Amino acid sequence: MKELFEVDCAKCVKCGLCVADCAFGALRLDDLRSPVMAKPEACMKCQHCLAVCPTGAVTFDGTKPEECVPTEDLALPGFEEAVNWLRTRRSMRRFAKEDVDRGTLESILAALANAPTGCNARSLTFTCLSTRESMETFKRGFIKAIEDHRDGSKLLPRWLAVPAIRLRKGGSDMFFRDAPGMLVVSSDETNRVVTTPREDVAIACAHFEMLANAAGIATCWCGFLELVQREVPELLERTLGIRRETPFYAMLFGKAAVRYRRGVRRDAYAKIVFV
Template sequence: MKQIHFTVDPQKCVQCNACITDCPRHIISISDGLPWVSPILEANCLECQHCLAVCPTGAVSIFGLKAENSIELSAEKIPSASQMHTLLRGRRSVRQYSMENVPTGMIDDLLATLANTPTGCNDRTLSFAVVDDHNVMQKLRIRVIESIENKIECNELMPDFLSAAVAAYRQQGVDEIFRGAPHLLVVSAAETASTPLQDISLALAYFELLAQCSGLGTTWCGFLKFAVDAAPELRPILGLDPETPFYAMLFGYPAVRYHRTVQRDNAAKIRHVSL
């Protein structure tokens, strides 16, 4: 039987009922003057931790997690709307990188934060595979190139742009697949997840913004997805089962600096729905 270890400190609880009101599964009620969860309802817990986050006095604990170990949310800790507008407008796909390794501590911090990415139905089946050393990245680069070459030599069907990318690397030293990046993040999700593709895309979008705020550049690595589809023997290298959905992102210290935003505010169609 599932146990969520929902507890309330009676010395801190102000009986505001915020945890009761905000519970998406409506499993919290009042017993003896304090919020509680009936054991027969614990299996319905979504494990969202909203009760822990919404309690104004930090009285709630769940899964053994204490409020004092969370980050207090205050206005000065949240980027302003203006800062977020600039961040999103200024984001660029970086295709020029320094070969300097990003410190593993920074990567670990980014991935720990990334684990907080929302997922459909709070399934939380995301997995992160990271290449955190540029020497390993070079070995992967060669392995992918050789796998594509082997497919071409065997006359197997191959997208023209992959064949062209291999030729560019061998003949000109131009890395169109990995853009010369020193690092790679592969995000995958369980096939059984409610929304695996959306979960993956959302995690990578979050990572992109986190990386930019950390002085890193990123670019989505669609070439790798096509390469793995064409050469499935690459999947085990990335820790992927045969049918596991995934996508990838390159990252590292940029060797280029962008000085201003582009001007795309009218690039999307906007429709105001009325009934």
């Protein structure tokens, strides 16, 4: 049977780093100074023990050190590159009429599963509408759900009713910006381990933006979907099978149809308080 925490005694130098780095004291050193899993119920499976081990002696939940990316000499964006990205990233609202490469999306979503989640809950679902066809099908369901809601004599706010009619008539698409794809990140509300569902979802979306941009795919936050869901609570259940209580957020994506020539200057917009 696969153990949660395994130590290769031939490699372990008994430095105790894995025990010291364990956030909730799940590990301890035994009488011979070998690390052991003492309180598995306290383990949040963060894998810090596997990551910190200087000799690669720890296998965690079946994951061996040689299967993990070594941090030594790893190419990472420096501070300047990261700042440049943040200053020049843009919400794209004009997309090319072409699908995004499926393999690229798969690579992005696999990497995205590494985004941090509160208490390492790892309870996110990535629902990816990856083609223009799937977006059109979704939008038909979206309009139908809104119209059915209205026909049930529920009053719709003007900001929603008017653009929905426009979308149905094939006019401009305020909600989804004619994007050829959309990612909906949702958090499992039935999992009691999840302490920060809304934060987990937003953090994954922010990292999706970064990864997608790095892969040459433009993005736009789709706050409208969440706003519409508040008015039409059955919307996502009907269209994507995502239950009405489920926290979620959405990102539009696709190849850019416009190129921004420069970044913008917003460095002074946030109040910075050193205490």
